[in-house]
Amino acid sequence: MSFSVIFDNVSKNFGDFKAIKQASFTVNEGEFFTLLGPSGCGKTTLLRMVAGFNPIDSGKIYFGDKIINNIPAHKRNIGMVFQNYAIFPHMTVFENVAYGLKARGISSSEINKKVAEALAMVRMEKLKDRSPQQLSGGQQQRIALARAIVIRPGALLMDEPLSNLDAKLRVEMRTTIKKLQQNLGITTIYVTHDQEEALAVSDRIGIMKDGVIQQIDTPEVIYKNPANAFVANFIGTSNFIDGEISYINSQAYLDVMNVHMPINLTNKYEGKVKISLRPEHIYLSEKRDNTIKGQIQLATFLGDFTKYEILLENGQTIEANEYTKDVSSFKKQGDKVQIEIRTDKINLFDTKGEVALT
Secondary structure, eight states: OOOOOEEEEEEEEEETEEEEEEEEEEEEEEEOOEEEOTSSHHHHHHHHHHHTTSSSEEEEEETTEEOOSSSSSGSEEEEEEEETTOOOOTTTHHHHHHHHHHHTTTOOOHHHHHHHHHHHHTOOGGGTTTTTGGGGGHHHHHHHHHHHHHOOOOOEEEEEETTTTTTHHHHHHHHHHHHHHHHTTTTEEEEEEHHHHHHHHHHHEEEEOOOOEEEEEEEHHHHOOOOHHHHHHHHOOOOOEEEEEETTEEEEEEEEEEEEEEOSSSSOOOOOEEEEEEGGGGGSSSSSSOEEEEEEEEEOSSSEEEEEEETTTTTTEEEEEEEEGGOOOOOOTTTTTEEEGGGOOOOEEEEOSSSOOO
């Protein structure tokens, strides 16, 4: 039966290096929760603390209402899928999947039934007698997944499970994993540095940087309303333009390259700001007034849209997407363009990028 996983002020040090800094959050029962961040941010360290592979220096981790800090890894009722599959090369597919059940003393008849069910879930039942050397990378990853779920763990931990697969297989396997997790309702903590993968599979995402959780929310909220400039830049593509906030009476105005527009802020702020704009929210306008001037430096046709690199009049370069369904012709290198800023489609941050202002 699945359980929630609760982190209560959890820290981990390696000598003088603080790998995890007072992490406090909850992974809900049955939730698909992803830890996302660049290499070295602490996400795998945090996962290994849940698994029992790394000791917890301070704080507590709960499975439901039970503290598991001092419980050995093999008694935590978790399934684990690794980056390198960790398939036993001397065992058949069936024997690999059955391994955890045998270690628990399950009867032979029950093992046969449970292994058959697990292999059917990952569409590998016809290959049960093969050795790992006869399997492709994608097939080996399916076996690793079947071995993890066959014991019906309370939580499933996955550490970069798709990073060794090619692009097409990664997309196929992430769909398999998401469907399987939904069908079984297993609490899942998934580690990746691939933001597209995280957006595709997660109920919620925790963005990490330097051992600190930067933001936890649904993929949609994190994409649309990043908590800081790091999150905005790490999830998807963001353009950052310099601007400034000023006031007329009590109304805040955003000033950017001679464009002056009213804007609503979450907190009163005055001075220089970072403006974050997604490429799909940059509008190439026919208007001449209240727009930013630029010039196309590169146009790349990608089928459903064309990606432009645009040099702005202040010397900054941004990316913009123009969608095939919305236009009858595309612009080319050297064309002059007018860019309309829509305040409902931007995010504003202070100059350090640490505080969201909208």
